[in-house]
Amino acid sequence: MKAEIRKLAVFVEELHREMDRxxxxxSRxxxxxxxxxNPFAGRYVEDLGDLIEIGAELGGLLGKRCVEALGIPPQAAESYGKAALVGEDGELEHAAAILHPALGKPLREAVEKGAALVPSSKRRGGPGVVLDIPLGHKDAAYVRSHFDGMQVWLNDSPRADEIMVAVAVTDSGRPLARIGGLQAHEIEGRDGLR
Structure with missing residues (x-):
């Protein structure tokens, strides 16, 4: 593996009640x-190919870890998202190199299909900074009930020369969703939109 991993962490959030209902x-x-x-911390490098390769490695690894943590078959995953937090000696383009060119394909394989774009966010910060991971339905971007997010932070990460990379997967949409739009059971899943 090209990625030099210092730490792996997995979190599961399970919601049993909302608005006393x-x-x-x-919802999980x-x-x-x-x-x-970060192999490029503290210096400008034109070719970010190493980070693109790392993104491909992490997409599969982190996607599988999420599916396993939920205890579901891959096809039962409903939403996904990705995010990266670059330490202060890195640049946002380092996060983009990990997240965009190659992380999506292995993540889609981990959740079986994934016709929709994977929502993403990136930021720079130090240990304990909150990273927001946007979520959307994996097969149809217009499913409003699955517009959501998850937050993650680690008290010691990222250090100045590190990148914290996160993938989130759900087994459902928002609890008590009721703002209309395309429903999950109406998805065609061909174009990633509907």
Whole structure:
């Protein structure tokens, strides 16, 4: 593996009640995080190919960890998202190199299909900074009930020469969703939009 991983962490959030109403079955989100050494920390490098390769490695690894944490078959995953937090000696383009060119394909394989773009966010910060991971339905971007997010932070990450990379996967949409739009059971899943 090209990624030099210092730490892996997996979190599962399970919501049983919302607005004093039961959520049944519970709404569940999983997030898997890798804290890696940034090979380009502190210097400008034109070719970010190493980070693109690392993104491909992490997409599969983190996606599988999320699915396993939820205890579901891959095809039961409904939403996904990705995010990266670059330490202060890195640049946002380092996060973009990990997240965009190659992380999506292995993540889609981990959740079986994934016709929609994977929502993403990136930022720079130090240890304990909160990273927001946007979520959207994996097969149809117009499913409003699955517009959501998850937050993650690690008290010691990222260090100045590190990047914290996160993937989130859910087994459902938002609890008590009721703002209309395309419903999950209406998805065609061909164009990634509907």
């Amino acid at each position: 039961p959520v049944s079955p519970p 989100k999983a997030c898997a995080v890798a804290v890696i050494r």
